[in-house]
Amino acid sequence: MKEEYTDGFFNVSKKYGFLPTQIVKDIPSNYKLLVDLCNELPILKKNNQFGILHYPNLICEKVKELPNLLFYIEALESPNRIFILQTLFRYYSFLTSSYCLEPTYNSYIKDKTYAKARTTIPENIAEPYCKVAELLGCYPWLEYHYSYGLGNYTILNHKSNNDYMLEDIEVESLFCGDIDEINFIKVHVLINLYTPQLISNIHNVFEGIQMNRSDLIIEALQEMNTCVHNMNEKRMLMWTNSNTNRYGAYRIFLMGSKGNETIFEDGLLYENVDKERKKYRGETGAQDDIIPTLDIFT
Numbered sequence: 001m002k003e004e005y006t007d008g009f010f011n012v013s014k015k016y017g018f019l020p021t022q023i024v025k026d027i028p029s030n031y032k033l034l035v036d037l038c039n040e041l042p043i044l045k046k047n048n049q050f051g052i053l054h055y056p057n058l059i060c061e062k063v064k065e066l067p068n069l070l071f072y073i074e075a076l077e078s079p080n081r082i083f084i085l086q087t088l089f090r091y092y093s094f095l096t097s098s099y100c101l102e103p104t105y106n107s108y109i110k111d112k113t114y115a116k117a118r119t120t121i122p123e124n125i126a127e128p129y130c131k132v133a134e135l136l137g138c139y140p141w142l143e144y145h146y147s148y149g150l151g152n153y154t155i156l157n158h159k160s161n162n163d164y165m166l167e168d169i170e171v172e173s174l175f176c177g178d179i180d181e182i183n184f185i186k187v188h189v190l191i192n193l194y195t196p197q198l199i200s201n202i203h204n205v206f207e208g209i210q211m212n213r214s215d216l217i218i219e220a221l222q223e224m225n226t227c228v229h230n231m232n233e234k235r236m237l238m239w240t241n242s243n244t245n246r247y248g249a250y251r252i253f254l255m256g257s258k259g260n261e262t263i264f265e266d267g268l269l270y271e272n273v274d275k276e277r278k279k280y281r282g283e284t285g286a287q288d289d290i291i292p293t294l295d296i297f298t
């Protein structure tokens with residue numbers, strides 16, 4: 001069993017668990033127009049003002065104004081390159097989902113129907129987004145690890161015991177921007193903030209086996225049990241801090257095109273990237289690695 005598995009952004013190890021090694025908030029000024037646009041997207045922005053998605057079809061005008069940043073991405077050289085790419089991937093993921101699924105969101109809010117999405121992604125988004133996804137080894141669509149969940153938070157108050165609460169973290173990118181969406185993301189992060197303990201004790205079990213030390217094995221299993229119970233306590237914060245009645249609204253923006261022909265018809269066309277339409281799965285917390293890891297371990 002290796003001590004770590006890393007792609008440069010994530011490092012599955014005793015130190016980091018399933019968490020990124022860091023999240024970069026400040027990226028080069030070349031990308032400022034993209035950052036500013038994405039910060040203006042949420043229906044309710046962090047300053048409690050209405051954002052672009054509050055106004056039907058406004059996003060189409062704003063997307064047309066955004067320059068194609070492909071050149072800057074291809075020329076990117078920085079010691080923090082992998083972290084800048086992840087931040088760009090998150091922004092382009094939120095922008096693309098917002099652009100495609102805004103009509104669906106509006107129809108859902110109006111009468112609980114699901115209008116068809118925009119399925120042609122303009123080349124000024126498609127080209128840089130697909131390049132960033134290629135460099136990261138991802139598909140160019142919103143997903144859990146690099147964009148919506150584990151690549152989308154900042155710790156405000158660091159704690160050595162990993163026992164974080166909602167107020168200890170901040171979510172970076174949002175669609176709706178209401179407290180229900182914010183806490184939905186936060187709870188997923190809170191659970192994963194225990195994963196350094198989880199991965200550490202999996203390693204400790206196998207080290208105890210190699211040393212033929214049953215006492216070390218039992219201690220590690222007890223620590224794992226405590227860790228999983230702590231995770232489950234954080235999971236239960238969801239029901240009191242994120243209204244299930246609001247989930248259907250922001251869930252619209254997490255949809256995928258694969259198996260969702262009613263909304264996406266024959267898939268997504270990334271202009272000037274692919275001639276054929278693509279179908280990708282949507283984001284879901286079920287992409288989290290914790291349960292599969294425990295299944296494999298046991």
